[in-house]
Amino acid sequence: MTTTANKRHREVKEPHWIEWATGMISALVVVATIALVAYEAWTYADMQPEFSIAITERRQTEGGYRIAFDIANKATATAAAVTVRGEILDGSKIVEDADVTFDYVPAESKSSGAILFSQDPGVREIRVRAVGFIEP
Incomplete structure (x- = not known):
């Protein structure tokens, strides 16, 4: 000093x-x-994307029915062009299906989206799952 x-x-x-x-x-x-x-x-472990999907809301809209969901990527790798398919099932028969594509789902994070159906799912089972992605 x-x-x-x-x-x-x-x-x-x-x-x-x-x-x-x-x-x-x-x-x-x-x-x-x-x-x-x-x-x-x-x-650090380089993992392939691993998705989990949770339905957060079922709501009627003007054009049909909206099924909102969260998709979480638990892995350390980001996924691009993630396609999520929603299906309304009556027993084992698919009554209606619709797809939505996310530009990307970052690693170890969560995104939200919605699938729009024209038919009322009512009490029928709704299955929402990721069906594909690409590596960015």
């Missing part, structure tokens, strides 16, 4: 405690950052 006396600079023999504290905190932040990056690099 420099002090001024009569327009002359001279060094103090021992640095102030704040300088030591700032240096130690900075060093800890740098070491923690390096450790975190090393841990992520060491444990």
Whole structure:
């Protein structure tokens, strides 16, 4: 640390405690950052996209029926052009089906969408599933 006396600079023999504290905190932040990056690099597993879909809402609209859903990608890889198909089932027979395509579903995240049907699903089973994607 420099002090001024009569327009002359001279060094103090021992640095102030704040300088030591700032240096130690900075060093800890740098070491923690390096450790975190090393841990992520060491444990990173390149996985293919893995989707799970949950229906969040069923609602009648002007043009038909809207089935809203969330699609989650649990993997560490992003998927592009993800096609999701919704089907209204009466027993094992498909009454109506519709597709929607997401531009992308990022890795370890969730997106939302909806499928529009012309028929009332009523109490019939609705199946919503991902049927395809491409690697970006």
